[in-house]
Amino acid sequence: MWEYTDKVREHFLNPKNAGEIEDPDGVAEVGSIACGDALKLSFKLDENKRIADAKFKTFGCASAIASASALTEIIKGKTIEEAMKITNQDIADYLGGLPQEKMHCSVLGQEALEKAIDNYRGVSHKKPEEEIVCACFGVTDGEIERAIRQNHLTSVEEVTYYTKAGGGCGNCHDKIQAILDRVLAAKRSEKEPEERPRLSNIQKIRMIEETIEREIRPSLQHDGGDIDLIDVIGNRVLVATRGACATCQASQITLKSFVEWKLKEFVSPDLVVEEVAK
Amino acid sequence: MRTVYLDNNATTMVSREVLDEMLPFFHDRYGNPSSMHSFGGRVARELSDARHKVASLLGADPEEIIFTSCGTESDNTAIMSSLLVKPGKTHIVTSRVEHPAIKVLCEHLAQKGYRVTMVGVDSDGRLDMDEYEASLTPDTAIASIMWANNETGVIFPVEEAARLARDRGIVFHTDAVQIVGKIPIDMKGNAVDMLSLSGHKLHAPKGIGVLYVRKGTKFSPFLIGGHQEKGRRGGTENVAGIVGLGKACELAAASMEKENTYVRALRDRLENSLLAAIPQSRVNGVRDERLPNTTNISFEFVEGESILLLMDQHGICASSGSACTSGSLQPSHVLRAMGVPYTMAHGSIRFSLSVYNTEEDIDLVIRELPPIIDKLRVLSPYWATERGACTTV
Ligand code: FES
Numbered sequence: 001m002w003e004y005t006d007k008v009r010e011h012f013l014n015p016k017n018a019g020e021i022e023d024p025d026g027v028a029e030v031g032s033i034a035c036g037d038a039l040k041l042s043f044k045l046d047e048n049k050r051i052a053d054a055k056f057k058t059f060g061c062a063s064a065i066a067s068a069s070a071l072t073e074i075i076k077g078k079t080i081e082e083a084m085k086i087t088n089q090d091i092a093d094y095l096g097g098l099p100q101e102k103m104h105c106s107v108l109g110q111e112a113l114e115k116a117i118d119n120y121r122g123v124s125h126k127k128p129e130e131e132i133v134c135a136c137f138g139v140t141d142g143e144i145e146r147a148i149r150q151n152h153l154t155s156v157e158e159v160t161y162y163t164k165a166g167g168g169c170g171n172c173h174d175k176i177q178a179i180l181d182r183v184l185a186a187k188r189s190e191k192e193p194e195e196r197p198r199l200s201n202i203q204k205i206r207m208i209e210e211t212i213e214r215e216i217r218p219s220l221q222h223d224g225g226d227i228d229l230i231d232v233i234g235n236r237v238l239v240a241t242r243g244a245c246a247t248c249q250a251s252q253i254t255l256k257s258f259v260e261w262k263l264k265e266f267v268s269p270d271l272v273v274e275e276v277a278k
Numbered sequence: 279m280r281t282v283y284l285d286n287n288a289t290t291m292v293s294r295e296v297l298d299e300m301l302p303f304f305h306d307r308y309g310n311p312s313s314m315h316s317f318g319g320r321v322a323r324e325l326s327d328a329r330h331k332v333a334s335l336l337g338a339d340p341e342e343i344i345f346t347s348c349g350t351e352s353d354n355t356a357i358m359s360s361l362l363v364k365p366g367k368t369h370i371v372t373s374r375v376e377h378p379a380i381k382v383l384c385e386h387l388a389q390k391g392y393r394v395t396m397v398g399v400d401s402d403g404r405l406d407m408d409e410y411e412a413s414l415t416p417d418t419a420i421a422s423i424m425w426a427n428n429e430t431g432v433i434f435p436v437e438e439a440a441r442l443a444r445d446r447g448i449v450f451h452t453d454a455v456q457i458v459g460k461i462p463i464d465m466k467g468n469a470v471d472m473l474s475l476s477g478h479k480l481h482a483p484k485g486i487g488v489l490y491v492r493k494g495t496k497f498s499p500f501l502i503g504g505h506q507e508k509g510r511r512g513g514t515e516n517v518a519g520i521v522g523l524g525k526a527c528e529l530a531a532a533s534m535e536k537e538n539t540y541v542r543a544l545r546d547r548l549e550n551s552l553l554a555a556i557p558q559s560r561v562n563g564v565r566d567e568r569l570p571n572t573t574n575i576s577f578e579f580v581e582g583e584s585i586l587l588l589m590d591q592h593g594i595c596a597s598s599g600s601a602c603t604s605g606s607l608q609p610s611h612v613l614r615a616m617g618v619p620y621t622m623a624h625g626s627i628r629f630s631l632s633v634y635n636t637e638e639d640i641d642l643v644i645r646e647l648p649p650i651i652d653k654l655r656v657l658s659p660y661w662a663t664e665r666g667a668c669t670t671v
Pocket of ligand 1: 133134135136137165166167168169170171172173
């Protein structure tokens with residue numbers, strides 16, 4: 001049995017704002033009966049362009065019903081601009097949290113809200129450039145990417161909890177993993193400049209040395225090679241390779257893709273590696 | 279609040295008589311049946327008694343009974359043993375609607391290189407016997423088909439399936455966990471080589487199971503250790519559990535008649551009343567070839583977990599094949615194998631009764647469930663559009 005909070009139980013047993021608004025300003029329907037949950041959201045604005053009333057209809061489990069009920073409560077009284085900032089996490093928070101496996105119920109709420117706002121503004125929600133990644137649940141790469149970014153997801157399993165993608169036949173797991181890898185890599189390089197204070201030259205050299213020692217040398221030695229740090233000029237890291245690496249035809253690839261990748265990851269994304277004769 | 283327990287295919291209450299029979303073996307008579315002293319030796323006699331009782335419920339010989347820890351262990355032992363004794367054979371035949379104890383094991387073996395054929399069922403949940411027969415090959419090591427399905431209660435023609443396997447020299451196993459104690463079984467009169475049963479489905483405790491192995495069947499143990507169970511299953515015997523299971527089998531034999539009259543009548547009344555009171559509901563699984571205690575009903579356009587939680591408010595315990603309750607995101611593999619439409623599968627509820635249920639239990643469900651379905655349908659975005667279509671009720 002799921003561990004639901006009292007708030008979830010309360011909104012499930014006595015849902016607020018169930019129904020449909022006649023002649024709504026914005027309306028949207030998301031999900032499908034095949035996927036196990038669906039949500040229809042409608043709202044009406046007052047003369048000050050605030051959401052005066054919102055109603056929902058839900059097919060789904062207890063947390064889907066509670067999430068929809070919570071969503072309508074949250075958006076009432078808000079302007080469109082304010083409503084647009086609401087995320088699935090806000091819905092989950094309002095309910096005192098949802099079991100991880102049920103987070104997709106809150107994601108469905110956010111989707112319904114966005115589509116209903118689009119509907120009000122008269123823009124179409126179609127995103128032709130997006131591609132369906134999970135055929136079982138009809139989830140696109142864009143939806144998966146957004147869930148990853150918004151909720152800081154790191155595994156396929158988590159993506160399934162939040163979007164349902166991957167929860168059926170499992171054929172799409174590799175594709176989801178690829179999206180995860182891409183987004184996480186992108187997030188890392190976006191984040192680094194602000195997170196990492198500018199390094200002094202001494203700090204930089206020390207970190208490069210440490211990284212070579214800890215992350216790079218052991219694997220090169222494992223293959224019978226080795227690496228020496230010769231100099232650091234600005235962001236150019238000059239190294240010399242020895243043993244198997246020095247004579248290896250593929251040494252360019254070793255340096256570029258491995259050493260540089262490690263140094264970028266652990267020291268600074270601006271570093272470039274150059275090989276020099278010793 | 280009174281608990282109305284209608285989830286007996288999940289587990290059953292240990293009956294009072296069974297519990298009384300077991301209690302002395304925890305504190306007073308705790309001897310090890312393998313011991314040389316008479317304090318332990320007297321316990322061994324009780325084990326042998328229990329073995330006779332289990333054998334007699336199955337129409338088997340006591341030596342054909344191996345006590346295990348649960349149905350899953352019995353199922354695993356049967357499959358793994360059959361593969362081990364025929365190392366040249368790499369094919370397994372089973373059905374698409376097995377319990378996870380067989381299904382997941384077979385999927386696991388498929389990844390290890392075994393070839394697994396999962397025979398389908400029709401929309402009424404009946405096994406496709408033509409497909410079954412066609413799937414038996416000279417390379418088949420074992421055919422394992424459940425006797426009755428846990429979700430729908432549909433009974434499979436296992437005796438016929440066993441004969442077809444025997445004709446081809448293939449070992450046949452059946453997961454009979456749901457049927458033992460509900461329908462008479464006579465192992466002397468059929469060709470089943472191995473059969474699994476589980477204590478907690480027939481009012482014995484959890485943690486005790488049986489694997490029946492027909493005399494002459496080649497066998498390789500799963501748990502290797504002491505000489506217990508004639509070396510076929512190592513590990514000190516679960517004495518209290520075995521004694522309890524013996525008693526439960528004795529009681530089951532005595533109440534089999536009641537199961538097929540009283541329980542069946544309760545089930546039928548529940549089913550018919552709900553179908554009459556709730557529009558757009560239907561039974562999953564063929565209605566006559568079914569366990570007398572089980573009904574699986576779908577209520578269109580509502581979701582199972584919501585139904586269960588609202589019934590829980592009234593103390594009613596049942597289960598659902600919906601996605602949200604299965605822990606996965608898809609409805610149960612049984613309903614999908616039957617091709618039950620999604621609008622129906624997500625709203626499926628299984629009621630499974632026992633001899634301990636009363637007319638009042640059934641009355642309560644008949645009274646409380648229709649308004650629950652109504653309440654959820656009013657919330658459902660699909661209901662309004664469909665409602666016009668069902669003005670007949
Ligand atoms: S394609 Fe994603 S789970 Fe089947």
